[in-house]
Amino acid sequence: MPEGPEVECVKRSLKQVIGKKIRKIKLTELSQKYQKYQNKQSFFDKLNGCRLKEIERIGKFLIFKFDREEVVLNHLGMSGNWILLKNKSQALPSHSKVLIEFDIFPNIVFDDMRNFGQFKIYHNYEMVLQHKPIQKMGIDGLLAVFPLNEFLAKIGKNNYSNREIGSVLLDQKLVAGIGNIYKSESLALAKINPTRLVRTLTLEERKKLGNSISKILHKAVESMGSTFNSFRNPDGNEGSGQIWHKVYGKQDEKCKECGNEITRIVQNKRSTFYCHKCQI
């Protein structure tokens, strides 16, 4: 599942279509097999001739803004991705759902194998901000300066105190954009055991965790900027995230710091990887 850094990379890779004029937004034939894509063509038709002004990322959502009031909210879901089509001869990927044709190439296409991607259309930007998951969205972990005090205030709330930190980090109301990979990696960097209850974390540990989250999310974006994670960017490149991961997906491999075996546990139905010697 794409996490915040992957979505940020998708956004950055789409930079080359910003400012271009939309010729047509087409829902593919395949998309019409799914109810969520039906009856959307007439709205998309209204955007023909508009310019794509900006793509904003909030948490794991992308917001497409045009030179008119309407906005399109897009979530990549489990497997959705935007792919750049550089010329006419490039075939559509096999799970294409939405194709945006511009006045000049490249065009972009939303490809979504597992079909959890979402498009929602709003009359204006203010209305998107009222969308519940966006309204409740926590700190943007990719801000240039991580708001540590806000993080300390949020994590100090009562509803988290008796929960395991490994589960709490996935709550998008705390820090938006953290998914399963960066949850494990942030805890490994902060040397905190994921099974600790939030109320047992000292102020020092909470600060260290906040700073680790920020470091890990930025590192993820940087490493994807050059090469790419199993998640492909719109240019079709593969990623290199696994190279720097300390614990994620490394069950039974040796911890690089202490040689102990990395453990995998399940918290709230999601895998967590950690070293129980380094992370206390």
Ligand SMILES: [Zn+2]
């Ligand atoms: Zn270790």
